[in-house]
Amino acid sequence: MSPRFDAIGLVVSDMAASVAFYRRLGFAFPEGAEKLPHAEAELPGGLRLMLDVEETVKSFHPGWQPPSGTASRASLALRCDSPAEVDAVYEELVDAGHHGELKPWDAVWGQRYAVVHDPDGNGVDLFAPLPAQ
Structure with missing residues (x-):
């Protein structure tokens, strides 16, 4: 096992x-x-x-303490159906009051990419493949 x-x-x-x-x-x-x-x-x-x-x-775990500092220690990566969906989801979350860490951009590795933080500062990466050139 x-x-x-x-x-x-x-x-x-x-x-x-x-x-x-x-x-x-x-x-x-x-x-x-x-x-x-x-x-x-x-x-x-x-x-x-x-x-x-x-x-x-x-x-x-009585000795547990929340992480300190502003850097995210964990992130989830969510694949979107299109670059436009990356933009739309990012804007929806930021408009709802969540912290936008990285605005959507076309990354050199061929993805539309953005990062927003959840209510506890964990990163949520939003991405979608860019259309083939």
């Missing part, structure tokens, strides 16, 4: 804000998840995105 990748876990300071943010990106959290101390959304291929409020983590 060997370990297998099963889930991505994020510690969040405000479950309702985080669930709302990730729902905007298409993650299917169940109704009422915004009121729970732990919430999960199933991902393609059987993976899960798990969110835990800080108090939950402190309940089993």
Whole structure:
């Protein structure tokens, strides 16, 4: 037997804000998840995105402290259907009050690329392949 990748876990300071943010990106959290101390959304291929409020983590790891500083220590990368969708999703999230870290741009590696932060400062990379020249 060997370990297998099963889930991505994020510690969040405000479950309702985080669930709302990730729902905007298409993650299917169940109704009422915004009121729970732990919430999960199933991902393609059987993976899960798990969110835990800080108090939950402190309940089993009393010495845990939130990361300090402004740099994101984790990021999720979400593929969009088109470069235009990268722009639209970025603008929707920024207009909703989320921090836009990198405005959409055409990256040298052939993608339309942008980064927005979730409510806890984790990076969410939005990308789509650029059309062939």
